Amino acid sequence: xxxxxxxxxxxxxxxxxxxxxxxxxxMEMAKQYIGxxxxxxRLAYDILEPAIDPLGPKNAIIIxxxxxxxxxxxxxxxxxxxxxxxxxxxxxTAAGCGFAPQLKWAGYDNVVITGASLRPVYLAILDDDVKIxxxxxLWGKDIREATxxxxxxxxxxxxxxxxxxxxxNLVKMTLALIDTISTLxxxxxxxxxxxxxxxxxxxxxxxxxxxxxxxxxxxxHFQELLEHGMFRALSDxxxxxxxxxxxxxxxxxxxxxxxxxxxxxxxxVPPGDDTVAKYGIDAYMKEIEAxxxxxxxxxxxxxxxxxxxxxxxxxxxxxxxxxxxxxLLFAIPYGLSMAEGLKGMDILNRHGxxxxxxxxxxxxxxxxxxxxxMTAEQMGIDLSKIDFKTLSKIFESIAKRKGFWxxxxxxLPAIFEKVPEARRYAIEVKGLVPALDGxxxxxxxxxxxxxxxRGAQSFxxxxxxxxxxxxxxxxxxxxxAGMYKIPLSAQKRIFRDGRCDLARFLPYVENHNTALNCAxxxxxxxxxxIHSPVVAAGFYSAVTGIKLSAEEFDRVGxxxxxxxxxxxxxxxxxxxxxxxxxxxxxxxxxxxxxxKWTMDYTGGEKVTQEKAEAMLNSYYEEREWDIERGIPTExxxxxxxxxxxxxx
Amino acid sequence: MKPKENVKERTLIKRKMEIHPESCxxxxxCLMACSLEYEQVVNPLxxxxxxxxxxxxxxKITLRNDCTFCGLCTSVCLxxxxxxxxxx
Numbered sequence: 001x002x003x004x005x006x007x008x009x010x011x012x013x014x015x016x017x018x019x020x021x022x023x024x025x026x027m028e029m030a031k032q033y034i035g036x037x038x039x040x041x042r043l044a045y046d047i048l049e050p051a052i053d054p055l056g057p058k059n060a061i062i063i064x065x066x067x068x069x070x071x072x073x074x075x076x077x078x079x080x081x082x083x084x085x086x087x088x089x090x091x092x093t094a095a096g097c098g099f100a101p102q103l104k105w106a107g108y109d110n111v112v113i114t115g116a117s118l119r120p121v122y123l124a125i126l127d128d129d130v131k132i133x134x135x136x137x138l139w140g141k142d143i144r145e146a147t148x149x150x151x152x153x154x155x156x157x158x159x160x161x162x163x164x165x166x167x168x169n170l171v172k173m174t175l176a177l178i179d180t181i182s183t184l185x186x187x188x189x190x191x192x193x194x195x196x197x198x199x200x201x202x203x204x205x206x207x208x209x210x211x212x213x214x215x216x217x218x219x220x221h222f223q224e225l226l227e228h229g230m231f232r233a234l235s236d237x238x239x240x241x242x243x244x245x246x247x248x249x250x251x252x253x254x255x256x257x258x259x260x261x262x263x264x265x266x267x268x269v270p271p272g273d274d275t276v277a278k279y280g281i282d283a284y285m286k287e288i289e290a291x292x293x294x295x296x297x298x299x300x301x302x303x304x305x306x307x308x309x310x311x312x313x314x315x316x317x318x319x320x321x322x323x324x325x326x327x328l329l330f331a332i333p334y335g336l337s338m339a340e341g342l343k344g345m346d347i348l349n350r351h352g353x354x355x356x357x358x359x360x361x362x363x364x365x366x367x368x369x370x371x372x373x374m375t376a377e378q379m380g381i382d383l384s385k386i387d388f389k390t391l392s393k394i395f396e397s398i399a400k401r402k403g404f405w406x407x408x409x410x411x412l413p414a415i416f417e418k419v420p421e422a423r424r425y426a427i428e429v430k431g432l433v434p435a436l437d438g439x440x441x442x443x444x445x446x447x448x449x450x451x452x453x454r455g456a457q458s459f460x461x462x463x464x465x466x467x468x469x470x471x472x473x474x475x476x477x478x479x480x481a482g483m484y485k486i487p488l489s490a491q492k493r494i495f496r497d498g499r500c501d502l503a504r505f506l507p508y509v510e511n512h513n514t515a516l517n518c519a520x521x522x523x524x525x526x527x528x529x530i531h532s533p534v535v536a537a538g539f540y541s542a543v544t545g546i547k548l549s550a551e552e553f554d555r556v557g558x559x560x561x562x563x564x565x566x567x568x569x570x571x572x573x574x575x576x577x578x579x580x581x582x583x584x585x586x587x588x589x590x591x592x593x594x595x596k597w598t599m600d601y602t603g604g605e606k607v608t609q610e611k612a613e614a615m616l617n618s619y620y621e622e623r624e625w626d627i628e629r630g631i632p633t634e635x636x637x638x639x640x641x642x643x644x645x646x647x648x
Numbered sequence: 649m650k651p652k653e654n655v656k657e658r659t660l661i662k663r664k665m666e667i668h669p670e671s672c673x674x675x676x677x678c679l680m681a682c683s684l685e686y687e688q689v690v691n692p693l694x695x696x697x698x699x700x701x702x703x704x705x706x707x708k709i710t711l712r713n714d715c716t717f718c719g720l721c722t723s724v725c726l727x728x729x730x731x732x733x734x735x736x
Contacts (some may be wrong), residue, residue: 213689
């Protein structure tokens with residue numbers, strides 16, 4: 001029997017044979033895994049054979065919408081992508097804004113794409129009319145150009161997942177963009193699509209939206225929860241500034257706390273007040289106009305279509321997922337203007353290159369040149385001084401895989417193979433660069449970057465609330481523990497001797513945010529505050545009619561987290577890969593004129609190698625995993641109903 | 649039913665709706681709430697209004713002839729793109 005909230009179908013597409021078929025969604029599986037990341041992970045466990053080539057036809061692109069996607073539940077915007085990522089070989093789930101509602105209105109919960117086409121194609125999911133279409137006119141075009149063509153052909157209301165030239169050229173430091181704005185799949189999703197010769201996936205109906213209607217079981221309860229969510233959103237004191245200028249609204253707090261604000265390959269955080277004066281909201285808004293943009297059901301939009309007001313790039317219009325990228329990644333480290341930064345972002349977005357890895361790798365290469373380990377001649381570009389022209393040349397060389405830059409485009413693991421000394425200058429977890437730095441903020445968000453099975457994803461996708469950062473008193477974290485419904489027995493372990501053991505807190509946050517992802521909900525801070533386990537489980541119950549308690553809701557998150565870990569254990573990942581980056585433990589960062597080391601903030605002590613190991617021990621112990629190997633135990637898996645996963 | 653074009657303000661049974669497409673972010677809460685209320689399922693095509701986009705940006709918001717100005721869409725719009733009032 002089909003449940004409300006679900007479209008009830010999984011679409012299977014084999015690009016090698018051209019076969020397209022649908023299967024009814026197994027409602028027992030839906031109950032066990034909720035949907036989106038949960039069902040994706042289960043499908044990945046079944047479909048992805050161990051040790052396959054991420055760029056080969058056996059890798060699958062699994063896309064999932066949650067049961068709340070396509071309903072007015074606040075923040076039900078997220079689409080989940082699960083695949084084997086080529087940059088580091090991990091199997092994981094990435095989330096992006098949009099696409100999921102349109103997929104549900106077209107009549108599908110999940111899509112599984114396997115095989116590889118011989119010629120460029122795009123997949124059109126238009127209600128019952130699903131077809132593999134010729135994309136020879138799109139191949140070679142950037143994401144914005146290709147999306148414009150698709151919108152003009154299929155209607156402005158379709159949603160698109162599209163790759164740029166870098167993905168076509170199998171550059172591993174790539175991702176795809178949803179509706180030209182939201183990033184999806186850091187770590188090489190662009191190359192996975194490129195290897196399948198799949199330029200884009202579109203969802204909708206014959207002239208825009210699909211025709212499938214999503215039922216809601218308990219309309220009255222849903223309405224009450226919706227009102228609660230809207231009230232919480234409107235009463236957030238920062239909402240106005242977020243709506244006005246997107247995530248740029250939080251930039252000044254970041255500058256002051258040294259979050260994402262680095263210079264000289266993360267050796268220094270520029271002074272906060274100076275940075276606010278030069279790159280704060282007022283300075284930014286003088287140069288850039290922001291047009292707020294939201295995917296369906298996002299009631300606190302943080303994305304914007306940005307427009308340069310004057311100067312060399314006057315009139316440049318660029319949709320941006322993270323508006324502060326221009327000052328944070330270009331203006332502050334390299335002294336470029338914010339307009340130049342936006343132009344740089346625009347070039348990377350159009351090509352589908354991941355900016356976080358990109359900028360961090362340039363810093364590593366600059367260090368290699370400075371220390372005589374690489375020469376400008378070897379690289380073909382002199383990195384002794386970075387200006388806008390140099391950056392443009394680098395971006396083009398990476399997208400086109402020119403000379404030495406072919407290696408660079410494949411990310412840090414490829415660079416380490418070629419230049420082993422680069423390890424000394426890099427900060428990475430499982431080959432991906434963490435956007436946050438442990439030395440300026442070792443809150444749950446940063447710790448979560450180490451334990452994420454997929455590697456250090458970007459800032460926004462960390463499975464933890466950005467409310468837990470240094471400076472938050474343990475009492476405040478205790479309030480959060482109550483909101484997260486952490487059992488009292490666990491709270492006793494977490495809060496001891498006036499301090500908070502963040503490593504023991506982390507699993508509960510990971511479980512909850514994974515459950516939110518499974519439902520199709522966003523867990524950025526403003527939605528995280530709305531969707532406590534009680535509220536999120538309430539929305540799920542009201543929509544589907546399946547009564548689920550807050551504890552049961554988060555238990556699904558725990559099940560999915562364990563299963564995705566098992567899949568990666570199958571790929572050879574274990575405790576050795578969850579390690580702290582060496583520079584976080586061995587080198588301070590200059591912050592407000594002083595050397596700042598990685599600290600356990602609530603305990604007030606420096607994190608040494610020994611302490612770092614102890615923190616990981618606490619995490620695995622709280623997860624009831626094998627501490628030595630850092631992997632789920634048989635007992636844990638059986639307890640979560642994952643008996644079949646024990647054999648791994 | 650064909651949507652009416654360029655609707656900025658309409659009056660009916662002493663109600664008016666001000667529409668500000670420039671404030672609309674495209675979140676579609678209005679259309680989803682409308683279809684749920686009147687068609688019992690969520691789908692923007694079933695709403696008595698449309699949000700018309702071009703190149704990812706909202707260009708126009710229209711109302712269908714069977715819109716009764718019940719105000720549900722205005723109550724779920726948190727961006728100020730729709731406002732309900734009494735007509736003079």
